[in-house]
Amino acid sequence: MEINEEQLNGNIFKLNLSGRMDITGIGDIEKDFAAMTSAQDRQSIIVDMSDVPYMSSIGIRSLLMNGKTVNRRGGKYVLLTPQPVVKDVLVVSGIDQLLTICDSLDDAINKVTS
Amino acid sequence: MQNISSQLSIKNETEEILVIAGWLEKNFDQHNLNVENLHKFDLCANEAVTNIIAYAYNNDGKEHEIKLTFINNSSDITLEIKDQGKPFNPLKKTSSTRPENVENARIGGLGIDLIRHYMDTCSYERLNDTNIFTVSLNK
Numbered sequence: 515m516e517i518n519e520e521q522l523n524g525n526i527f528k529l530n531l532s533g534r535m536d537i538t539g540i541g542d543i544e545k546d547f548a549a550m551t552s553a554q555d556r557q558s559i560i561v562d563m564s565d566v567p568y569m570s571s572i573g574i575r576s577l578l579m580n581g582k583t584v585n586r587r588g589g590k591y592v593l594l595t596p597q598p599v600v601k602d603v604l605v606v607s608g609i610d611q612l613l614t615i616c617d618s619l620d621d622a623i624n625k626v627t628s
Numbered sequence: 629m630q631n632i633s634s635q636l637s638i639k640n641e642t643e644e645i646l647v648i649a650g651w652l653e654k655n656f657d658q659h660n661l662n663v664e665n666l667h668k669f670d671l672c673a674n675e676a677v678t679n680i681i682a683y684a685y686n687n688d689g690k691e692h693e694i695k696l697t698f699i700n701n702s703s704d705i706t707l708e709i710k711d712q713g714k715p716f717n718p719l720k721k722t723s724s725t726r727p728e729n730v731e732n733a734r735i736g737g738l739g740i741d742l743i744r745h746y747m748d749t750c751s752y753e754r755l756n757d758t759n760i761f762t763v764s765l766n767k
Contacts, residue, residue, distance in 0.1 A: 537642045571738040599667045606745050
């Protein structure tokens with residue numbers, strides 16, 4: 515897996531994930547993902563899932579742990595456009611009740627800046 | 629009558645999990661199976677094997693074999709996963725209750741919840757010091 519970040523207007527950070535979120539994929543990105551979500555000045559984080567074709571329980575754990583990190587300091591954290599098979603896993607797991615999933619970038623920007 | 633389609637042996641190392649997806653895809657191609665079901669087997673095989681690697685051998689540092697068998701029956705597709713680790717029935721893990729918020733979320737048992745959701749049948753038996761975990765999906 516790979517992860518990179520881009521800063522949008524208004525101090526919003528979009529983290530772009532790509533690759534399979536399985537145990538090896540998470541191993542590739544976990545340090546960087548944690549660093550990107552733990553930076554104290556980042557209160558608006560969008561996790562772009564559009565390039566992730568596969569999700570496992572370990573991937574879900576990673577999304578939740580990083581979400582917790584942001585939430586604990588009062589920040590906002592949303593997932594953006596997961597692929598259908600991935601979204602299905604998130605819904606089956608009940609994660610859609612814990613984390614906000616957005617269908618468009620505009621929606622995601624609204625949610626993390628409200 | 630069973631049609632034993634193919635077998636895959638991997639070592640108990642997480643990097644080995646990567647070959648499972650390709651092997652499943654090849655089996656689906658060869659038997660013209662509905663690719664919508666490929667993802668379900670990919671997920672279940674990954675979850676089951678990840679659990680075996682994590683729990684079955686007590687991190688003894690030794691190399692062990694995990695055997696997967698893909699069976700294309702006329703009425704269902706079956707995946708059997710065998711390992712010779714300590715007795716471990718993944719089905720005994722109770723379903724995780726849905727957490728109410730991110731802070732309280734725990735992930736233990738989520739893998740088996742996913743397997744139970746996506747597969748029509750799941751079963752476990754212990755035979756000759758071998759754990760045999762079998763999942764199948766009706767056609």
